[in-house]
Amino acid sequence: MVKAKVIYKPLMTGGLAKQIAERIRESITDGRLKADDRLPTEEELARQFQVSRPTIREALKRLAAQSLIRSRRGATGGSFINRPSREEVSSNLTTATALLVSLGEFKIPEILEARQELELLCVRQAVSRCGQAELDTMAREVDYQQRESISDEDFCASDVRFHRALADATHNSVLKFVMFTVIEALQPIENMVVYRVRERKVIARQHEEILAALRVKDEAAAAETVREQTAYLRERFDAAQAMRKSHSKFRPAEPA
Amino acid sequence: MVKAKVIYKPLMTGGLAKQIAERIRESITDGRLKADDRLPTEEELARQFQVSRPTIREALKRLAAQSLIRSRRGATGGSFINRPSREEVSSNLTTATALLVSLGEFKIPEILEARQELELLCVRQAVSRCGQAELDTMAREVDYQQRESISDEDFCASDVRFHRALADATHNSVLKFVMFTVIEALQPIENMVVYRVRERKVIARQHEEILAALRVKDEAAAAETVREQTAYLRERFDAAQAMRKSHSKFRPAEPA
DNA sequence: GGCCTTTATTTGTCAAACAAATTTACATTG
C-alpha cells in the first residue's frame, strides 16, 4: 500500500489590491510597460481584473507609494508609469535605510565598518580622478569645520558635505548615488556620535589629512586616515554608550 | 515707488490619502510610533482626520507598500507598525531603482565599474568571513550554471543568487542591504548583456574561480577574477552594441 | 479539559454618486 503524496498549492494571500499591484509591477519589471506609458483607466482596469474600482484604486496607491506610477485628473489624465528622478529614488532609499537604522536593524559596529569600506572605495577612485572643484569644496569644508563658533548641527552638515564631495570625486554616478544614499541614511547615527561627544578638532584634522593625501594622490595615506577616523568614531560611540550606562545606574539628582 | 513683494505659499498637493500617509509616516520616523504599535481603527482614523474611510484605506495602502505597516482582520485585528526585514525593504525599492537604471540614467561603463568596485569590496570582507553556508550556496550555483539545458532566464537568476551569496559572505548587514539592492537594480542592464550575448561557460568558470579563491582565502586571486569578469562583460556589451549599430545601418530584409 | 458554536470586531470588497481637475472644442468680442 503506497501512501498518496498530497501536494498543496500556495494560497493566494494578501488581498486583491495587493495581488493586482504585484501584477502591474511585474509588467513594469519585465519591460512590458515603460516610463510614461499610460495604464488603462481605473474603470477599464476594474473591468479587466473583474474587481471593483476602489480595489483598483488601492492597488494603484500601492504602486504610487513605490514611485512606480503617478496619476493625474482630467480629460487626458490617467495613471502613467513614472519616470523617476535620481533624487526621488535616492530619497526613497534614504528614507527606507534610515528607518532600518532607527529600528536597530543594523548594529553600530556594522554601520561604521560598512561606512569605512565604502569610503575606502571612494578614496581609491578619487585619488586618480579628483578634480579641482572637489578639492576646493573639501578645503572649504575643512576651513569651516575649524571654526569654534559653529553649532554642532552645522558641523554635522559640513561633515556631510565633505563626504559628498569625496563621493563626487569618484566621477562615477552609480557610486555617487550609492554613497549619497548611505551618507544621508546614516546621519541619525552620526548625529548620535557626533552631536554629543564629538571632538571636532580631531575630525577636522582627519578631513584635512584626507584632503592633503588626495592632493598628492597618496592613496595609502588617505586610506589610513579613513581607518583612523572610523576607529575614532567607534571609540567615541563606545564612550557615549558607557557614559549612558553609568548614568542610568546611579541616577544622580538632576540640577534645576 | 517700491514694488510690493508677493509671496505665495506652497499649495497642498497630492490628495488627501497621500497627505494622511505622510502624516502617519512622520509619526513612525520621529519615534512616536514603534514597531508592533497598533494604529487606531480605520473608522477612528477617519473620524480623527475628518475624511471618509476609503480615503484612510488608500493612505494605509501607501504605507503598506512601503512595508511600514501590516494589517489583519478580526476581533484583535487592525493595522500595526511593521518591523520590516531588510529583504522586504530592499524588495520594495528595487523596481523603482531598476526603472531608473533602465532609463539610461547611468552609463554602462560606470555601472560595470561601480559593480566591480562593490564586488571587490565584498571579496575583501568575504575572504576572512566566509562561512560554509555561503560557500555551499555558491558551489551549488556554479554547478547549476554549468548545465546546458537551463534557460537564459534561469542562468541570470542563478547569477544573482551567486552574487547575493557573496554579499552574504561579508557578514555585514549594511553591506548586504546595499549589495542586494544594487544587484537587483542592475538586473535590466545585466539582462541586456547576459541574455543576448553571454558566453555562459566563461561566466560559470569565473564564478568557480572566485569560489576557489575564497576557499583558500586568496583575496588577490578572487579580486583578479572579479576584474576579469567585469572586463569580459564590458567586451560583451560593446560587441552587442556594435552589432546593433551595424544592423540599423543596413536594414536587411526581414524574413517572414 | 477539549471541542464546537456564537458573537463581536476589524479589515476587505463592492456599488453608486458626486466633486475636482484638466483638456479640448466652440462661441463671442475687439
Place this chain on the structure above:
DNA sequence: CAATGTAAATTTGTTTGACAAATAAAGGCC
C-alpha cells in the same frame, strides 16, 4: 484673425453605505 470666456467630456479623487471575510474570545456542551 487673435484673444478670451464658456461648456462639454473625461478621468481621477472622495464620500456614503452595505455586505463579506477573517479572527479571537466567550460561552456552552460533553
